[in-house]
Amino acid sequence: MSLINEYTNHEIKTFDKDHVWHHLTPGSAADNGLPVFVKGQGLDLWDIDGNQYLDASAGGVWVTNTGYGRKEIVDAISEQLLDLNFFASAMGNKPAAIFASHLIDKMPGMNRVFYSSSGSEANEKAFKMVRQISHKKYAGKKSKILYRERDYHGTTIAALSATGQSQRRDQFGPFVPDFVEFPHCFEYRSQFEETVDYGVKAAQLMEDVILQEGPDTVGAVIIEPITAGGGIITPPEGYLKAVEQICKKHNVLLILDEVVCGLGRTGKWFGYQHYDIQPDIVTMAKGVASGYAAISCTVTTEAVYKDLQESDNTDKLGYFRDISTYGGCLAGPAAAIANMNIIEKENLIENSAKMGDLLLVGLQELKTKYPIIGDVRGKGLLVGIELVTDSTSKQPVDETLAISIFAKCKQAGLLIGRTNRSFAEFNNILNMSPALCVTEAQIQQILTTLDQAFSDLTVDLTQA
Ligand code: PMP
16 A cells, blocks of 8 residues: 555545645635545546546646646656656756757747746746846846736746736735836727727837836846736737837847746647747746646747856856756656657647637637626637626626636536636636647537536526
């Protein structure tokens, strides 16, 4: 018997209740009626009480791109760890070298991979690169980093300082100086009366902030190509291209946070690749190893890398003096190589695009049936629906209604994603982001279950 399986279910639940401090959740799993999961295979999950679920949330937070139970990834990790489990990444190792080369093959224009272990950390590295370039090239003046309303970039204090979600930030200040917010580009809730050329107009709002702050003080802009936790917001035509051009014009680095969008989630290797743009820095985590190991990457152009090399003898400390103990070691890149191999072998990028289209079409049909669905949006398998009281006022529904749909789906054995209950701002948005190996039958199951949940909710509301 393994060290884990020697305990009874009752003991596990008691240990959890007494000692585990759950993320984003007050109280224990038991207090909140939340499952303790024990097994996964493909998109199927089982909890400790034997209940089975179809997971349309990729592990709750867009992680398990290749699905559960992938023996090839587990074998790749275990073979690597038996050969060598650790040495600090100042030195070289085989899987880190191989994965970097495979990754760069998918990212024309990019050339260097800096490893760490989480999305927040990958963004921290990007911010440190920008700050150090500011010192090396601009006498410390180009230190400001602009971030966008509603985008999330992580949990550490600097990543939170770059996050445009007030309820995530609440009670955690003071924040790091020189992070400045600019308005979002959210066509469904446009700032303008007229939405013609909305993308270009919204990008102009970013340029306005660069001009206000002074272009010689702004080092970088960070954006999620498709906003995930802030409400599954896809950029309209022309927006990201205009953002890229404005950044170039003002000599501002463009950082794209692909922590959610990366590795096929949106139907291309990277979300930004839908929009014909060339970033300077790209960060990624989650789908890089689909949750089999903790790995994240900060990928840069050769130009950014060169800016951070020691330039001459007067600048002995001028290289990027950064380390994370587990970055690039060794389970992470070993898992990432095997994960990428599965994505390629099983054509999961194409499947993500195709199944995502099916899901969007099905959700659009539900929207015509249920007026509470105000908007359906997404790309590939990053899809969301926004619930409103009516389509004219677009007033967000009370969060209890979104919770009710989530709970009805769970009751019927379907796990969808939901912005956390503490989010007064976005608690009317639900998301569906199954693993990229989802089948047509599973997409149908997701749609049928949602249809039933909305139908039941309609009955509840008429009876209330
Ligand atoms: N960026 C984005 C877009 C994210 O959604 C997240 C996590 N949800 C992060 C960064 C932070 O990643 P991590 O939790 O791995 O630090």
